[in-house]
Amino acid sequence: MRETLHVVITGASAGLGRAIAHEFGKTGARVGLISRDLPALEATADEVRKLGGVAATYAADVSDDLAVEAAAASFEERLGPIDIWLNNAMVSVFSPIKEMEATEFRRVTEVNYLGYVHGTLADLRRMLPRNRGRIIQVGSALAVRSIPLQAAYCATKHAIVGFTDSLRCELYHDKSAVKAVVVHMPAMNTPQFTWVKSRLPNLPQPVPPIYEPEVGAKVIVHAALTSSPRREYWVGGSTVKAIIGQKLFPGLLDVYLGKTGYKAQQREEADSPDRPNNVWQPVSTSLGAHGPFDTKSRPFSIEAEVSKHRGWFVFGCGILGAALCARKLLSR
Template sequence: MQPNLTVVITGASAGLGRAIAHEFAKLGARVGLISRDLPALEATAAEVERLGGTGATYAADVSDDRAVEAGAASFEERLGPIDIWVNNAMISVFSPIKEMEAAEFRRVTEVNYLGYVHGTLAALKRMLQRNRGRIIQIGSALAVRSIPLQAAYCASKHAIVGFTDSLRCELIHDKSNVKVVVVHMPAMNTPQFTWLKSRLPNLAQPVPPIYEPEVGARVILHAALTSSPRREYWVGGSTVRAIVGRKFIPGLLDFYLGKTGYKAQQGKEADLPDRPDNVWHPVSTTLGAHGPFDKRSRPFSLEAQVSKHRGWFVLGCGLFGAALCARTFLTR
């Protein structure tokens, strides 16, 4: 695919979505940006323009299918036919299941899963008639291996994979040139940990190792531009270990995560009970693509590079990782 692209990114006002917008802007792409936070979207659009692209904004909650469809129509009118659609918008609630409210499960599902469905439908409506285009779903290691305290998020990510697998089969049946790709991400240094809803006593944090969002954004760019994209990409060694470990030692991982998962997802600083969260409304922030963990984050991932062309090499690394993972768990 040529760099002269029209790209739409949901959840584009901060974090990974903002980093993805930056990568496409460097190619001179026309980038449509969707999120609930219009001021942050406008700041992202200004960054896109400074980096050499063309930015356009549309404020919408992705849980609203009509709003997502209207955004897609607006972008096609202003920017041209959509070549790439990146579903990225998400929210999360850190809480034991026994303390969760049904409305919170519903809301996370509506944004994280149905938001992807709505974006996919809007993209397909336009791409299928042209018989070209690419839909990229931002997945997670947690789409394969769930962890404690993030049941709603994990379940929504699992649902995205199931939905996408069905879609991929149908596109093959129809002999369509539209492609759909899932990119599974590791823990990343994004602002989500400053505004997610939490019932934990201490401030939530990503489970180390932590990667800068540009690591994932560069893989998204590859998945968008390569002529023969993989069905899935795995970013980060932790993602590889989680996915392979889930296949070979799921029970051991249950036990290990039950013992360590609570502490690993909390920092040392106490959380504030009245801290605003973004479950129902956006939260203003001065942060952009990066969260507050720069000093602890990795700017590069060897596994992310290998995943672009992984084949048998990654299978061998995965088996080695599973063995190493099992050895690590058994010696703790």
């Protein structure tokens, strides 16, 4: 790939996407930014430029495949051939399944899953003929181990993994040099918990431990720049525990999360049913990359650093962590 990368990021106006844009800006990359919120995108673009990068924006809803294709064409014209395409845009609904509406499941699926499909297709149309490039999917610990109250979000993250596994097989079959990578994220301090739609009595929060978005963003940049990326990266100790724990004793985790998952996802502050949410339209925010949990968030993860060169060490740590979770459950 060329020395100066052209990177496209969906969901780039806030949270993890904005933090990722900052990290690529520091490398001097040409960064294409996509989201529905144009003013926030322009603010992100200014930050990228101040950090040393080049930035361009395109307002689009990733659930619209034609809009995503138009964004890709626009970025190639303005910034050059795309080297890295990062699928990150998401929405969610915090609610018991029995209270969900079919339209909500459909909307979350169209953004979180089909949005990734649309981005990947637009990307492949350009990368395959050039026989180079990298597609990075922002995954989650919840892509492997689902939790209560976020069924729509968890289901889409599972779907992304299945889609990407199939894509890798086809790229190998075609002997393509294009790579597909998934980076599984832990709970992070992003603004989504201020604008997510929720039917919970109290304000939503990420399940502790919480990490600052820069922790995940740095792993994304590593996955983009390394000459031999891993097929998956696991960010944060909680992600390692969730993935390994699901492989070893999923039934125990069903019980454990049934007991703890409701309280763990709520603050001690009442929510309002009239609070604006971003399921159907963007919600303006001045929070940028970070949410309201800075005092509770971790700025570093040993597991994230090790994951860049993961081997049996991380697997062993995951087994130990999962065993401790099981012990905690069985002691109740």
